[in-house]
Amino acid sequence: MKNLFTTIAAAGVLLLASCNSKDVTKVKVGMTTAEVESTIGKADQVIPLPFGIAWWKYGENQMLTISHDTVAAVIPDAKKFAEEMQKNLNEGLKAAEEAQEKLNAMDFNADDTSVVDNVAAEAEGK
Numbered sequence: 291m292k293n294l295f296t297t298i299a300a301a302g303v304l305l306l307a308s309c310n311s312k313d314v315t316k317v318k319v320g321m322t323t324a325e326v327e328s329t330i331g332k333a334d335q336v337i338p339l340p341f342g343i344a345w346w347k348y349g350e351n352q353m354l355t356i357s358h359d360t361v362a363a364v365i366p367d368a369k370k371f372a373e374e375m376q377k378n379l380n381e382g383l384k385a386a387e388e389a390q391e392k393l394n395a396m397d398f399n400a401d402d403t404s405v406v407d408n409v410a411a412e413a414e415g416k
Contacts, residue, residue: 314352314366321361326354 312330321329333346346354355363365371
């Protein structure tokens with residue numbers, strides 16, 4: 291999962307090189323693609339993704355996420371966005387690893403059903 295997200299984020303950042311710069315901050319979430327084009331013009335590049343989603347690239351570092359002909363996200367600084375997403379992903383992975391280490395340290399016996407039995411008894415009001 292980490293590799294997939296990292297690949298998608300990196301591809302988005304790498305694909306943001308272009309000559310013309312338009313101000314995507316004029317675009318609002320919920321606008322249609324027709325409204326976007328009338329507000330700031332056509333995208334410099336359109337990157338289709340699965341499930342009716344596409345990235346519309348403007349200039350060197352601006353991007354819109356389009357979902358089914360509607361703006362889902364406005365990203366005026368795609369490089370910063372990708373860095374923040376990578377940082378959050380790394381922090382989440384670190385927390386998951388720490389939780390796994392704590393579980394491993396508990397020396398939980400898979401044959402011990404007492405925890406499950408206690409929870410079931412509490413649920414039944416016993």
